[in-house]
Amino acid sequence: MKILDGKRTSQKILDEISSEVERIVLDGKRVPRLDLILVGEDFASVKYVQIKEQRARELGIDCQTHHLGQDSTTEEVVNLIKTLNAFDEVDGFMVQLPLPVHMDTNIVLESIEPTKDVDGLTSVNLGRLFQNDPKAIPPATPLGIIRLLEEYGIEVSGKKSVILGSSNIVGVPLSAMLLRRHSTVTICNSRTVNIQEVARAADILISATGVPLLVKSEFLKKGAVVIDVGSNRHPETGKLVGDVDWEDVQGIPSYITPVPGGVGPMTVASLMLNLMNCYKQNER
Incomplete structure (x- = not known):
């Protein structure tokens, strides 16, 4: 019985991304930016966001976390998403799930611009995935x-x-x-x-x-x-x-x-891969 070592494999991917970001910096270009949206104080969600933020910064990626209160409304989260959708220097962002039970997760996810959907959870990206569309961002x-x-x-x-x-x-x-x-x-x-x-x-x-x-x-x-x-x-x-x-x-x-x-670990590394692909599309 052999072990599929996600930690080792993910590190290989992260090392490649780190080298890519270093080249971007040496070329004097804007570094990729990832934004994370966290709502509430769910222990696991807070921990996952911290891990993603730490990994991004280790890679030289500009990472910003938006932490909203537990009692925030669906409308407030959607308004933040609209702001990030419109901000050109945000290459990709994600909403940490699960959201508080009073929120409409579907409305929140569907308000994300598909080209910035680094988690690949919008219906547009899922549809593209099933159509084998090269523009699809996979979860x-x-x-x-x-x-x-x-x-x-x-x-x-x-x-x-x-x-x-x-x-x-x-x-x-x-x-x-x-x-x-x-x-x-x-x-x-x-x-x-x-x-x-x-x-x-x-x-x-x-x-x-x-x-x-x-x-x-x-x-x-x-x-x-x-x-x-x-x-x-x-x-x-x-x-x-x-x-x-x-x-x-x-x-x-x-x-x-x-x-x-x-x-x-493979999930986090793949999130960073998706971000880099969003960055390349955004820079074209």
Whole structure:
């Protein structure tokens, strides 16, 4: 059982971006700018934004965080987004999810200018992704998963991929990206019948359910590649765990991502990749 090391792979990507930003500075050009919108004080959201801000600044990227109060309205967030849409020197920005429950997430996301949508979550970018439009900005987590598979030479063409979880952030866009690479894709949701049997047919199993330790040995066939997108707190120990019960599946997968250190770092690196692509389009 080999480890798909997202930390090492993401660092390779970040090093390449850092070198690219250095060349931009040496050429006397404007450096890329990333803006982050955070609403409220959700612990995980605050932490994720801090990580993204830190990574961006380490790369020499101009990063600005806009922290709005928990009681902010949908209209207030949309007005901020409109300001960032209109500001030419903002190459890309993202809204940290989840938003407070009183907000309309769809209205917020759909107000983002698609060419600045570094998270790839607007309906325009998702539609472009399914149309195989080169202008599509893919969501960061699916892009990170694809890059990780490529780094380890794992072929998806002709393979059966099963995705547990049908969100617009991971499952649905990832299915499009795998389909375009000639994988046969099945997406499972909470109403999927005989989910263990469906999962067991997978050559590549991606779990993005948010259910701690859901995936056990009976979900896997020998030699499957396992991608664990989960990032959950164990209900008893409080330890960070994924969707996959690591101890229970030992020796079954050919490759597996750890939690932490697997998909998480790849998501951040992919966000920076998206920003650099937005920057290049903006500079044309």
